[in-house]
Amino acid sequence: MKRIFLVFAIVGIFAFTTNFAFSQEIGLATFQETAQVIVDRRSQEVTASLTLQTTSIQEIKVPSDLEKKIREHERITSIIVTNQNECILGVVDDSCIMINVQRDPSDKGIIAIQDSTKEVAEQFISEINQAFDTDAKFHSVYVHSDDETNRILETSGAVSGRGTVSAVYVMPMEDTDSMYEKISAILIPKIIRDSDGFYLAAKELSFNENSKMTFSIIPFENNSLLQLKLSVSYPEAGKGLTEVSPLEFLDTDELNRSEYFSSGFYPLNSIFQVVILSPESTTISNIKGNTVPTQIMDGEKIPTQLTEEGWIFDPDEGQRIQGKYIFGKESSIEANDLMFVIGEQTSPTPTETSFDESIAILAIIIVGGVAAAIFFLKGYKK
Template identity: 65%
Template sequence: MQKIWFLFGLIGVLIGMTGYAYSQETSLATFQETAQIIIDKSISQNVTASIALQSTSIQEIQIPAELEQKIREDRRITAIVVTNENHCILGVFDESCIIINVARDPEDKGILAIQNTTKRVASLFIDDVNQALDTEAKFHSVFIQSEDETSKALETSGTISGKGTVSAVYTMPMEDTASMYEKISALLLPREIRDRGGFYDIAKNLSKEENAKITFSIIPIENKSLLQLKLSVDYPNTASSINEISPLELLKTNELKRSEYFSSGFYPLNSILQVVVLSPESTNVSDVRGNIIPSQLVDGEKIPTEITKEGWIFDPEQGKRIQGKFIFGERKSIDKNELIFSLGGSQLSTPKIETSFDESIVIVIIISVIAIGAAIYYLKGYRK
């Protein structure tokens, strides 16, 4: 919990520094595209491939300014999630959901009081959300989340799901993912993002897959909101057989291209590929075909010391939970075969970690952008 809120705090730092950052050779944008692969050998045995498009700007992910401000200023709303995930909450079948998470009032004693308060607070927002997304969701129930093993394994907070989360659930007819993604992305994303390719095109293609699902989240953080549109595809019961990892094979593409939205400058950390492996036994990364970027430890996080080169940062690179982040450097695209690596085998011979710390503004910015990336990694969406 502390880690994720620390990361959200760094996002606030980034927002405050953006104007200064633009004057540097290395630039930042509030819009970020991320591809993510989760290989869960420990709990579900599923593999999940997803594309997330995220921003803290309502010009880049367009929700009404009045609604965004209303959500932030209420202080009781911790997240609003729109999804067509199967069984988005216990008791919901074959319906899409709008889920409004409400912070529990300590004064509420007993389940009935908690449910009544949650429904009352959520009712102040559902009409506005329906209007913004052109939906007609109706009240279904209030649900108090129990502890979620996968959330714990991924070190998530209870903002989206997990123990202690109280949700007002509204349902509507189930919609095909491809048509729902087309509709929501047209409502939320300006044409200058939709027409510039990149990860958006991969998500659009993935939306046609049989097990594809869509999630849109609004998460208030300080004086901004984290807005995220995510398209995920599950590959059930496939994790245990994977020892060689080819991320783009799971994303159904031979090439990962960055959005031309970033073509006006050098934005090396606004497009990231991330792979997470959860294993019941300790394992390690091996046989990496691409580059491994030199890095240094800052507050327990591996931070790249060279961002003009493409390559991986594995942190950690061994154990029961492995995480790899790939950054593009100056490259605009990466080929499928450049991203393959294996589990087990000989341990990595990683580049020497720098011992000196560059106090320049660029390094501070890197920490902030990695924080934004980490935030989206942990927001998989609702789990049953």
């Protein structure tokens, strides 16, 4: 009975996304930094991204009145600020602010849908322009019939898909390094910017000529997911790629954790993730770095030692392979730690060991929550 109460207590705390510590050692902060490399062997494209995200408006400083107004509006599904090319069909060489709303079932016909959506968006655009120091002007209302915008912006159904309508406002296209510098100065507190980590890596990557940035507000019942993402696409880079050095696509040889977490032990607030998408079943092998001992619980691989750095691949074979690298007690990872080969496995399978069940319970909750947040704006399907 005591164990049951412990599980519900931890789940309850995590569900409300507050900071907590476990056994006075393992903590989970609301602020998270995520690096991700996606190797898509179907399209032969590699996409790399660095993301800062939180549910706290103290860590990403959206005005509280605006965040509350967005969250309490029953039709708003997300707000997107991006310099991604062609944020929707018909927008060329402009940056966008997209106010995405659920279609009102009472609207009959395209004119009614467009008028209703614009009426909702006009209630927000002035405050959004003021918050981000922009001057975006109305362009059009776009009715989504599929998830094409998700693919372009690397987002999920919170942005597009049947039933979603976007009021699109445009402004002159801005270089990514300039736009990222400006938006992060507005949104990211100085204490986090000065703590370097993935923020510094993203700032440096923003000078890549193929880089783009997206800021998203996705409202939930009690808070909003706030996410600042810097991404780079490498067309054709996945063609024939077998030996993978993930940090190569982030233009760095070393990735450091933010010093924002230095006051405690937060092993799962900095995550490096890879996704391999393949037209045929494959596997990974010759992993240069450590692999973390795991235990299977409810069909998921759960790390048994959160103090150890290394990879967890789950699944580790098939048409979609996903790997997460956790830092453990380390503050940085180097390129050689992350290298692996796509193809037939020649190295031993990691050992599954006995473990402390209380740690596993915490790991399930944290890893599951982190994964949900990471993939919320990606929407990959098996």
